[in-house]
Structure formats: structure tokens, C-alpha cells
Amino acid sequence: MTDAPTPQALIGATLLAAGRPVRLAELASVLGLSEDASLRAIQAFEGALTQAGLGFALEAVAGGYRLVVPPATAPHLAPVLAPPPLPPLSTAALEVLAVIAYRQPVTRAEIEAMRGASASTVITLQERELVKVVGRSDAVGQPLLYGTTDKFLLEFGLSSLSDLPPLEGADFAHLLRS
Template sequence: MTDETTLERGTVQQRLEAILMIADEPIGLVSLSAAVGAPVPAVRQALESLVADYDGADDGTPRGFELREVGGGWRMYVRADFDDLVADYIGGQAPAKLSQAALETLAVIAYKQPVTRSQVAAIRAVNVDSVVRTLLARGLITEQFADPETGAINYGTTGLLMQQLGINSLDELPPISPLLDDGADGFDDFV
């Protein structure tokens, strides 16, 4: 495959790697096929080849990352053997203050968990993709599970957040706002 299109846009594997490298949620096979402009069978075959390559097939060395199918889609992950190394690296970083956007997003996740990124975005009325990536990278939130119907990742807080807040349980979080109306007034009329 050395035609002009391949040279210009890369192989199916290269295009998949480029897309998967920036994905922060699993991407379904059909979506990957559309993204790289290749038929589903070719994408499936390329994914299987990448998995084998990353896992060290043919007497190769396994990479520090792996390609997994989870939640109805594909995504790159740190290989489990290196979880501690990555956690130590992230934990050893100079603590930086969180932005206002990160604090607000973290509060929504803490109080509403498990919650999807789109639910957080709807509550905050802004795109939260980069903020969620930052909170994940800092170990303050984690992916809990993928919704079986939509494949959306549900997020929750981690023990590190509770440690940083000096609490033992989410039950110790203060009420959201005892001074704000909870919106329940008037619902008794409809019961």
C-alpha cells in the first residue's frame, strides 16, 4: 500500500493510533471506521493487529500501554504493570491549585456521582472535557463504569480527593447549599 492516499494520510493503523491517542472515552468500531475513512472489517483487523503489537506478539516487548475494548468501544490505557509508576509520578508532581472550572466540576462529580461527563456539562452549562482530563490525571476522579446502553463513562471521586479534603466519607461533605431553595416547593400540588 504505497498509493498516494496512504502516503498522504497514513495507514489505517496509523490513523487509528492518531485518533485513539487523543480519545478520553472509548470509541466504537463504527465511529472509528468513519473517523479514519476505512471499512469496519479493515478497522477491526487493524485494531486486532495493534493489540497484538502492543502486547508484544511475535517475541516483541509489550509496550507500557495497551489498547482495550471497553464499554462498547476502544481506548488506550496504561498497562496495569505500570499503574503504580504512573500513580507515583502523578502524586509526586508539585501540587498545583485547581482552577475555578476544575473546582466546580469536581464539586458536581462529588455530589452527583456516578455522573457522566455530559451530565456534568449540562449542570455547568459549559464543555468540561479538558477539566475532566485534568482531574483524572491528578487522580482526584476516576472512571467507575461505562453505561451499558450508551457507553458513556461514569465518573466518581477517589480516595485521594477525600484524603486531600480531610474526610473519610462523602457523607461528610457539607450540604450543597442550605440557603438555596431545593426546588421542591409546589410539587405537593401534583401528587
């Protein structure tokens, strides 16, 4: 008979198998511990990863935890990573994304009024799953309302929308992580 896996082994296996950020409550359920005890186990797991230098790091993002490759390791992995990264978002797309992120839910007409230009890049942002339709406005014609997605949080390394930087003087282009 084998011994039961340690909390650290369960945390690592869960994060690896899930392939998405796993919320604290989910990890607590897997571990069979309270959320406070699970948080301590996660912190111990993070320390063990750092100390062992195994090429993984723990990241708190989108309301959960996931395993990631430390930034210093990423350039060495280029030969085996696929598919090639998408081209960077245009300045117009980043502007539209910023308006949606800070003002959601928002209609396309409201985006265009704020930007003083077309918001046609909403389609690109939907294709990249950074924004989605979150409802309809009560305005005449009931235009679509747009909001950000969990993938937006992942791409920008945010736990929640409250982690967005202050709007004044922000340069949004440097925030998107590859």
C-alpha cells in the first residue's frame, strides 16, 4: 500500500492537471483542508518550488493559482513552444481594450465616442477571447454591451479588474504579456 500524497504533491498535481488557474476553494477541496490551512500549504509549495529551482513558478492570477515558467527560463524554450505567438495588438485595439476594461459594460458606440474613432477592433478582441458580449443596453436598439474575459486577466497577469493600474498617464501597450 502506498502512502497518501503530501499536500505539496497534491497542489502540484492539481495545478499541472487543471491547465487553468485553480481557486483556493478548489484546492482546499482537493487537499481536504480549510482555506487558511490550504493557503499555508500553497505558500509552502511556492517556497519549495523556489528553493528547488525546478523551472516552475507559482502565479496568483484570475482569482486562482497556476504553474508558470519563470520569465528568465522562457527565452530558452522558444524552440519547443508552439504555436507561434499572435502578432501584438495594434494601438487601436489596445485603446479599445482599455476602454472596455475600465468602463465595462460598455457599448461600441460609447467606445467610439470615448476614442473619437472606430471601434472595429472589438471583433479582433473577441476573436482573441479578450472581450465578450455581456448583455444588451436598455438604449434604443438595445446595442450589445462588452466586457473583459478571464483570458484578459490571464494575458495581463491580473487577479481581478481591481488590479488595473490607475488610468491617469498609463501606457497600456507595455501591460500585455506574451
